[in-house]
Amino acid sequence: MRIVVAYKWTCDPEEATVRADGTVDWSRAKPGLSTYDPVAIELARQLAQAAGAELIGVTAGGKGVAVPIASKAALSRGLDRVVIVEDESLAEAGRSELAAVLAEVIRHIGDVDLIVTGDSSVDVAAKMVPTVLAGELGWPAVAEVTAVSGQAGALRVERAIPGGVQVLEVSGPAVLAASADAAVPRVPGMKELLAAAKKPVELLELASLKVPPGSAVMTVTGRSRPERKARKGQLIDTTDPAAAAAELVAALREAGTL
Amino acid sequence: MSVNAWIVVGDQPAIGNLITVARSLGGPVGAVVAGPRSVAETVAASGVDKVVWCGTPDDVPAEASAQAVAETVAADPPRVVLAGRNPGERVLLGAAAARLKAAVLTGARTVSIDGDDVIVVNAVFGDIADETVAVSGPVALLLDGGPVPPPGGTTAPIEEVTATPLGLKVIETRTSGFDEVDLNTAHRVIGVGRGLKAKEDLAVIEALAEAISAEIACSRPVAEGLNWMGKDRYIGSSGAHIAPQLYLAIGISGQLQHMVGVQGAETIVAINSDPNAAVFAQTDYGLVGDLYQLVPAITAALK
Numbered sequence: 001m002r003i004v005v006a007y008k009w010t011c012d013p014e015e016a017t018v019r020a021d022g023t024v025d026w027s028r029a030k031p032g033l034s035t036y037d038p039v040a041i042e043l044a045r046q047l048a049q050a051a052g053a054e055l056i057g058v059t060a061g062g063k064g065v066a067v068p069i070a071s072k073a074a075l076s077r078g079l080d081r082v083v084i085v086e087d088e089s090l091a092e093a094g095r096s097e098l099a100a101v102l103a104e105v106i107r108h109i110g111d112v113d114l115i116v117t118g119d120s121s122v123d124v125a126a127k128m129v130p131t132v133l134a135g136e137l138g139w140p141a142v143a144e145v146t147a148v149s150g151q152a153g154a155l156r157v158e159r160a161i162p163g164g165v166q167v168l169e170v171s172g173p174a175v176l177a178a179s180a181d182a183a184v185p186r187v188p189g190m191k192e193l194l195a196a197a198k199k200p201v202e203l204l205e206l207a208s209l210k211v212p213p214g215s216a217v218m219t220v221t222g223r224s225r226p227e228r229k230a231r232k233g234q235l236i237d238t239t240d241p242a243a244a245a246a247e248l249v250a251a252l253r254e255a256g257t258l
Numbered sequence: 259m260s261v262n263a264w265i266v267v268g269d270q271p272a273i274g275n276l277i278t279v280a281r282s283l284g285g286p287v288g289a290v291v292a293g294p295r296s297v298a299e300t301v302a303a304s305g306v307d308k309v310v311w312c313g314t315p316d317d318v319p320a321e322a323s324a325q326a327v328a329e330t331v332a333a334d335p336p337r338v339v340l341a342g343r344n345p346g347e348r349v350l351l352g353a354a355a356a357r358l359k360a361a362v363l364t365g366a367r368t369v370s371i372d373g374d375d376v377i378v379v380n381a382v383f384g385d386i387a388d389e390t391v392a393v394s395g396p397v398a399l400l401l402d403g404g405p406v407p408p409p410g411g412t413t414a415p416i417e418e419v420t421a422t423p424l425g426l427k428v429i430e431t432r433t434s435g436f437d438e439v440d441l442n443t444a445h446r447v448i449g450v451g452r453g454l455k456a457k458e459d460l461a462v463i464e465a466l467a468e469a470i471s472a473e474i475a476c477s478r479p480v481a482e483g484l485n486w487m488g489k490d491r492y493i494g495s496s497g498a499h500i501a502p503q504l505y506l507a508i509g510i511s512g513q514l515q516h517m518v519g520v521q522g523a524e525t526i527v528a529i530n531s532d533p534n535a536a537v538f539a540q541t542d543y544g545l546v547g548d549l550y551q552l553v554p555a556i557t558a559a560l561k
Binding site for chain 2: 144241242
């Protein structure tokens with residue numbers, strides 16, 4: 001049994017600034033493993049351990065996704081090996097392009113039974129790469145997955161639905177997008193970090209994957225900083241909580257908000 | 259009749275906004291439904307031109323029809339294919355986008371057609387910036403579904419396709435015990451963050467919510483991780499985006515991923531014990547202090 005975790009090495013928009021012309025300045029942002037990917041890795045690791053499966057990390061992106069610190073960050077969380085496509089052209093890739101590349105990586109690895117991903121990426125947060133990837137492979141996809149058990153070919157998958165949880169039986173290969181609370185990620189220790197440095201890293205050339213071209217060409221014709229409502233930014237003195245409360249309530253009543 | 263826009267529908271016919279956007283592009287609008295027959299019937303009466311129902315059996319989730327949806331859409335390729343933001347429809351849209359080799363956009367503020375291009379003003383990187391993109395070729399858009407559309411003038415015929423579903427089967431459905439909520443319809447919302455120390459302390463918040471007729475919402479970790487509320491109550495880039503008259507952020511630090519979900523609020527009030535909390539830079543009224551003192555004081559001041 002082979003389980004793949006698709007992860008992303010990227011920056012948090014919290015650390016980015018948007019210039020007046022709408023372009024995003026990432027120069028002060030520090031890349032890392034995307035926020036929810038450790039959850040996906042831990043969920044997949046538990047499943048792989050129970051099933052005796054090989055656990056493979058996969059990522060595709062622009063320059064920097066193959067640096068040792070990135071692959072070690074992923075490997076130290078329990079992956080057996082990683083397969084990486086690093087290509088400048090993927091830095092600006094859309095969801096469908098990335099999914100198409102990942103699909104070819106999955107075919108290259110071969111005999112993959114299950115793909116696990118995080119809930120959403122910290123930078124784009126589209127939640128679409130796992131579902132387009134499933135579409136590319138012709139596999140079923142399930143999102144908001146909270147628990148997985150069983151063996152490849154007969155998995156029991158729990159997923160969150162409005163007002164509750166649904167248990168699904170999944171037969172055959174599938175893509176599962178984990179919910180943010182599907183597992184509690186472990187913080188890798190020195191032992192795991194040292195072991196990670198010795199695990200195999202396979203680098204694939206984008207050109208060698210022969211990814212079929214998309215039918216859509218996207219051209220960015222304009223950028224802007226979204227208009228935000230101007231906020232009053234008024235601080236109310238809270239030395240006396242009752243007086244502060246009265247001041248707030250009066251202000252809200254005056255504005256017609258209450 | 260060739261379709262200009264396909265709407266992809268799962269278990270719920272909440273596609274009012276999708277119909278509005280699809281209609282604004284001109285040309286025929288089709289809907290492909292992977293959920294129950296009753297959903298297809300509601301959609302057929304909502305003013306679309308054509309409905310295809312995937313004949314999904316009861317014990318099979320909508321996602322199992324992803325390939326049937328993709329084939330239906332690809333057989334009559336559209337300029338635009340649209341779906342709502344729930345997990346099932348994301349899966350269906352992903353399958354359709356893969357088959358069409360379409361561009362996928364999830365932050366569309368406006369959509370229009372200009373000659374051979376579809377023009378989308380699209381929020382990127384958690385809504386911190388907007389990009390206008392011109393797309394030549396098919397576009398898949400994930401949008402807020404909107405309300406269930408009211409019945410329109412005519413009812414479109416429902417065509418049924420039979421396809422082998424993908425290997426998914428519902429074994430069991432359990433309720434969480436949390437009430438479902440639609441935060442979008444609330445005029446006042448109180449958001450609770452990790453500044454609240456224990457679940458029992460929600461009583462303090464509930465008293466205030468009752469006094470101002472507000473719905474209670476939260477930051478992501480309160481719903482996922484702490485599990486103090488249902489997931490439909492968390493606000494943020496991957497959760498609810500709300501535009502109430504009043505938003506009260508209580509014990510919320512004000513991280514970008516949360517605050518993008520409340521940008522539309524008319525007035526924002528924040529209560530936080532940390533004077534340096536990012537939330538204070540994004541509010542109308544800020545109260546630095548202990549929420550356990552301030553919240554009951556506000557509730558009392560309302561009486």
